[in-house]
Amino acid sequence: MKFCSHCAAPISIKIPADDSRERHVCDSCGSIHYFNPRNVVGSIPVFGNQVLLCRRAIEPRHGYWTLPAGFMELGESTSTGAARETHEEAGAVVQIGPLYSLLNVPHAEQVHLFYLASMNSPNFQAGEESLEVALFDERDIPWDEIAFPTVKQTLEWFFADRAAGVFDAGNEFSVRSRDILPTEKI
């Protein structure tokens, strides 16, 4: 049983008159409570040839490595959210560049967006949600210990694109994008 956040009466699941799909509708005040996918915003922090990763201090995937990222908050933009998460989780101040990847995770009701980001200095420190933070050369990336498919895919795209010269000055590139399947494992 769910309750209306406006009047505390019970909620029914039904299709409103002017809608085509089931919603949470209050039996008493008629309020319709919508649920929509949430954005996870993060960055690919680059210093020289290295990429900054965080080892997670929280579930899910405690102990696994990730790019700094987290839920976008009210009142911020996707890029300011990516910079905020990078600072909170990795203690790094980055200059946010172009949007690099957009990965849909329909079964998790999430959209993951990663921005290219540059670090002016190798300064970082683990935030409360990280066990440790470190810069990695491509050859040292802990591929078997990456927390999420969206992070692994983004890193794979990034290193392939870098090798292909996609990031060379003056180039433009389309956002790398695909859907993550429920069956995908690391």
Place this chain on the structure above:
Amino acid sequence: MKFCSHCAAPISIKIPADDSRERHVCDSCGSIHYFNPRNVVGSIPVFGNQVLLCRRAIEPRHGYWTLPAGFMELGESTSTGAARETHEEAGAVVQIGPLYSLLNVPHAEQVHLFYLASMNSPNFQAGEESLEVALFDERDIPWDEIAFPTVKQTLEWFFADRAAGVFDAGNEFSVRSRDILPTEKI
């Protein structure tokens, strides 16, 4: 006063122990109710040299023209949501192309994403939320009657990029992106 959707007890606004910002927290069961920005997904449906616009039959901006777009729903991806909205509002079946624009609207707690889309035929019809739907040449775009700043900006970018050859075969281009200010009017 707000109420907990899990147990119907009153909600307080406070900063949870392991958080840094105010949340809606249930006084009784302790549930934390998060609110995050929502995605509005849409397309730029192109047939030949023309772009398909819808005149809105609903508020806000009743009677004004827009690209087909709407709130992303649970269980879909950004691109399938864009195709769905295009079909619902404009009765058009489109082939979704690359992500073209991402506009943050922090004061509205929204992110607007528009995909390039191609129409194989000039078939369309007004859906329930549209008064009429029509294909426009660039010179006929009703610039003074565009519903939202994100749509106007996306159309401006689109025609400038098309004139500059950005969409020529084989080209890649970065997502056009900026934040919309609260003060922006059409």
